Amino acid sequence: MHRSSVPSDSFSILFTLKSCAHLQNLTVIQHLHAHIVKIGFSSHVYVATSLLYAYVLMSFEHACVLFDEMPERNTVTWNTMISGYSRSGDVESARAVFEEMPVRDVASWSAMLAAYVNSGNYVQAVAVFRDMMAHEGLRPDQVTLGSVLTGCAHTGSLGLLAGKSVHGFIAKNGWELNVELGTVLVDMYAKCGFMKTACRIFGLMQERNVVSWTALICGSAQHGYSKEVLSLFEMMQKAGVRPNELTFTGILTACVHTGLVDEGRKYFKMIEECGSISNGMAERVIDKVLGMITPENNGGFIPLLLIVCFGEKWDEAERLRKLMLKENVKKARVQVLSEADEKWNKDEVYEKEV
Numbered sequence: 562m563h564r565s566s567v568p569s570d571s572f573s574i575l576f577t578l579k580s581c582a583h584l585q586n587l588t589v590i591q592h593l594h595a596h597i598v599k600i601g602f603s604s605h606v607y608v609a610t611s612l613l614y615a616y617v618l619m620s621f622e623h624a625c626v627l628f629d630e631m632p633e634r635n636t637v638t639w640n641t642m643i644s645g646y647s648r649s650g651d652v653e654s655a656r657a658v659f660e661e662m663p664v665r666d667v668a669s670w671s672a673m674l675a676a677y678v679n680s681g682n683y684v685q686a687v688a689v690f691r692d693m694m695a696h697e698g699l700r701p702d703q704v705t706l707g708s709v710l711t712g713c714a715h716t717g718s719l720g721l722l723a724g725k726s727v728h729g730f731i732a733k734n735g736w737e738l739n740v741e742l743g744t745v746l747v748d749m750y751a752k753c754g755f756m757k758t759a760c761r762i763f764g765l766m767q768e769r770n771v772v773s774w775t776a777l778i779c780g781s782a783q784h785g786y787s788k789e790v791l792s793l794f795e796m797m798q799k800a801g802v803r804p805n806e807l808t809f810t811g812i813l814t815a816c817v818h819t820g821l822v823d824e825g826r827k828y829f830k831m832i833e834e835c836g837s838i839s840n841g842m843a844e845r846v847i848d849k850v851l852g853m854i855t856p857e858n859n860g861g862f863i864p865l866l867l868i869v870c871f872g873e874k875w876d877e878a879e880r881l882r883k884l885m886l887k888e889n890v891k892k893a894r895v896q897v898l899s900e901a902d903e904k905w906n907k908d909e910v911y912e913k914e915v
Contacts (some may be wrong), residue, residue, distance in 0.1 A: 622650020
């Protein structure tokens, strides 16, 4: 189009910018930026906002410079900067931009709420939602509710009241319990210990994905429902849903806490056979399970060590043994079956003091 000397308009530039953002090519974006300035579209608010979004994805420093130079900004422009600061981990700057906005819409509040959730500041996220609901005329959308429910799930009883209010809002307005909303509700109630409610919502969902199943599995494991965890996993497999790292974390946690070594061995070997999990998955699962073993409940170390040894992960077994010593785990005599490692004699069973 350019070579044919056909003049550019705002629509052609907007679609080209969108393509540049998807390509994530900074050089191309900069060339297009120069062309936009040359043909006099740099003051066009929609064009400038699309250019800002492209820079946010590729180079936030360039985005900040462009934002400061923009002669006109709309609500989308401000929201884009809030999201940009959130992506870069600078929540304080995101809040400063939010406070400076002349007009805020639902997307503005959602962006600020998501910024707090993404940074792990769940209490503040719930507080932002309460402030939002105090403003007349603002009606939250599914994105907003998904974010606030995530925050409620991580704040336990403190966020449970807000979470129940959100659930009530969804029911009162007749919103469909789709996979996104259903999953965050299951996750919230499960994390807060309301397993019956979590199961009821799970049963009402017309569609479930791996995140939905995993939320219920991990919640059940967290509260000691080990048999239910294994039953849920069997149902998940029958439904044709492939597990992920977190799914196996919940399963192994249940096996470890109840001493189900044989079952744990089976599921541990299944991790590397699962095509949906990347290499190094077993090590990451072990780290996650370790994070759920507290010094007060360190009996889980023993079955986990046995499971790892049965899976022939000798480096991980040695790492666990050293961690047990560091955590002052009481001496325990455990049987370790080993194969093909210089530290362990093949086809022999040893009683090894940990």
